[in-house]
Amino acid sequence: MLQGNFKELGVARPYPSEWDMIPYHPKFKPLNLVQFDGKGSPTQHIYYFQAQTRHIVGNDPIMTQSFNSTLKGVAFEWFCRLEPGSIQSWRDLERLFLARFFDDDTEVSMATLLSEKQKKTMSVSDFVKRFRNRLLHSRDQVSEATLVEMCRNNLSINILSKMDAVKARSWKDLVWQGEQVENMLKRINVEEPQESQPKKGGGKSNYNSQKQSKGKDTLAVETTSSLKSSTKQKGNTFDNHFQKKYDFKDEHVVSILTSLIKMNKIKLLEIKRNAEVSRTDDPNFCMYHRMVHHPTKACYILKDKIQALLDAGVMTLQAEQKKVSVNMVSL
Structure with missing residues (x-):
């Protein structure tokens, strides 16, 4: 509580100074x-306070x-600057507060x-929240699907x-969807500078012998042939990521994922759409995301x-699995 703060600081109080001497009830x-903080609805704040x-x-x-302890930022600064003697009762404070801060009921058009x-x-999350808050002041009758698409088109x-x-x-x-892109952009900004740095030790060694020397687990489909280093795209643009090449075929992604799950080398992502978890027969079902997308x-x-697991030597592939595939799908 802020009881006595104004007295201790030596500033003029907007309420009678003797109020500082009145103790709170023990309970x-x-x-x-x-x-x-000056934003939001002052009317709602008064209601919740009362x-x-x-x-x-x-x-x-x-x-x-008690009320001044519920203020911060510009709202608390306003309270501190009230004229001495301007508050003689709770009703005075309530009236002054609602006169200074008011609800924004301006109608918002399309x-x-x-x-x-x-x-x-x-x-993206904050922008969507802001957009939806603005919708509360719109009287236009528009379907949710249209509003969602409108908000989507207003993203950066x-x-x-x-x-x-x-x-x-x-x-x-x-x-x-927006957060998936944000996370990928952050990842690219972190990883690309590291990939652009020259690697120590210029000599190339046999891929399979390096991996075996680390004592890592391998898939049952392990082969003794060496793998070529994956071609990495330079630059820090998102489009370069779409052209990234992999050391395995697309048709083997499912079997590789299944093996990794059995080996406890990968964890599936958190379920986002419970209703789609069982739709495994859908051609657009992703086993990793556990959703239809x-x-x-x-x-x-x-x-x-x-x-990444291949590069780290956690797993190796059979010869028929080693074929570069180019990814052209985004989230």
């Missing part, structure tokens, strides 16, 4: 209320000092929503250009992990 519990302080209704000094673009510093070009052509069916889908053999996230 008084701190309020469980999100602090108001709902938690019914036991002290009529005790203006405690009501006032044209306004269309101009609502994602900023570079804003995540950097994000939108990397997203899959498959339309998001819900707000949750849209956030998930793209075939398992076309999942570049899974293929990247398999390639």
